[in-house]
Amino acid sequence: MDCLEVVRQLWDYLDSELTDEAMARIHRHLAQCRQCYPQFDFERTFLDAVAATRREHPAPNLIRRKVLAKLRKAGLDL
Ligand SMILES: [Zn+2]
16 A cells, blocks of 8 residues: 555545555554654544534634644644
8 A cells, every 4th residue: 555545545544434454554554654644643633623623612613713723732833
Protein backbone atom coordinates (compact mmCIF):
# COMPACT_ATOMS: atom_id res chain seq x y z
CA MET A 1 0.00 0.00 0.00
CA ASP A 2 1.55 3.33 -0.98
CA CYS A 3 1.20 6.73 0.65
CA LEU A 4 -1.30 8.12 -1.83
CA GLU A 5 -3.62 5.19 -1.27
CA VAL A 6 -3.39 5.69 2.48
CA VAL A 7 -4.08 9.40 2.32
CA ARG A 8 -7.07 8.86 0.04
CA GLN A 9 -8.65 6.51 2.56
CA LEU A 10 -7.60 8.37 5.67
CA TRP A 11 -10.94 9.99 6.47
CA ASP A 12 -12.75 6.66 6.10
CA TYR A 13 -10.08 5.10 8.28
CA LEU A 14 -10.64 7.72 10.97
CA ASP A 15 -14.38 7.07 10.82
CA SER A 16 -13.72 3.29 10.96
CA GLU A 17 -15.67 2.83 7.75
CA LEU A 18 -13.22 0.49 5.99
CA THR A 19 -13.01 -3.28 6.01
CA ASP A 20 -10.99 -4.86 8.83
CA GLU A 21 -8.27 -5.72 6.35
CA ALA A 22 -8.02 -2.18 5.01
CA MET A 23 -8.05 -0.76 8.54
CA ALA A 24 -5.16 -3.06 9.47
CA ARG A 25 -3.14 -2.24 6.35
CA ILE A 26 -3.48 1.51 6.90
CA HIS A 27 -2.68 1.11 10.58
CA ARG A 28 0.53 -0.75 9.72
CA HIS A 29 1.48 1.84 7.12
CA LEU A 30 0.92 4.77 9.49
CA ALA A 31 2.96 3.06 12.19
CA GLN A 32 6.04 3.06 9.99
CA CYS A 33 5.65 5.86 7.44
CA ARG A 34 7.07 9.21 8.48
CA GLN A 35 5.52 10.91 5.48
CA CYS A 36 1.93 9.91 6.28
CA TYR A 37 1.96 10.14 10.04
CA PRO A 38 1.75 13.98 10.32
CA GLN A 39 -1.22 13.92 7.95
CA PHE A 40 -2.92 11.25 10.03
CA ASP A 41 -2.25 13.15 13.21
CA PHE A 42 -3.71 16.32 11.74
CA GLU A 43 -6.91 14.66 10.53
CA ARG A 44 -7.44 12.81 13.79
CA THR A 45 -6.94 16.02 15.77
CA PHE A 46 -9.30 17.83 13.44
CA LEU A 47 -12.06 15.23 13.79
CA ASP A 48 -11.63 15.14 17.58
CA ALA A 49 -11.90 18.91 17.70
CA VAL A 50 -15.04 18.91 15.56
CA ALA A 51 -16.66 16.19 17.67
CA ALA A 52 -15.80 17.92 20.95
CA THR A 53 -17.02 21.25 19.66
CA ARG A 54 -20.33 19.79 18.48
CA ARG A 55 -20.97 18.38 21.93
CA GLU A 56 -20.09 21.60 23.71
CA HIS A 57 -21.49 24.15 21.28
CA PRO A 58 -24.54 23.29 19.24
CA ALA A 59 -24.62 26.77 17.65
CA PRO A 60 -23.08 26.27 14.19
CA ASN A 61 -21.57 29.74 13.86
CA LEU A 62 -19.34 29.08 16.86
CA ILE A 63 -18.01 25.75 15.65
CA ARG A 64 -15.54 27.00 13.07
CA ARG A 65 -13.87 29.40 15.46
CA LYS A 66 -13.76 26.86 18.29
CA VAL A 67 -12.35 24.14 16.03
CA LEU A 68 -9.59 26.43 14.79
CA ALA A 69 -8.76 27.43 18.36
CA LYS A 70 -8.52 23.79 19.41
CA LEU A 71 -6.30 22.93 16.45
CA ARG A 72 -3.95 25.81 17.25
CA LYS A 73 -3.86 24.70 20.85
CA ALA A 74 -2.94 21.21 19.63
CA GLY A 75 0.11 22.77 18.01
CA LEU A 76 -1.03 23.00 14.41
CA ASP A 77 0.12 25.99 12.44
CA LEU A 78 -3.02 27.50 10.91
ZN1 LIG B 1 3.02 6.78 3.80
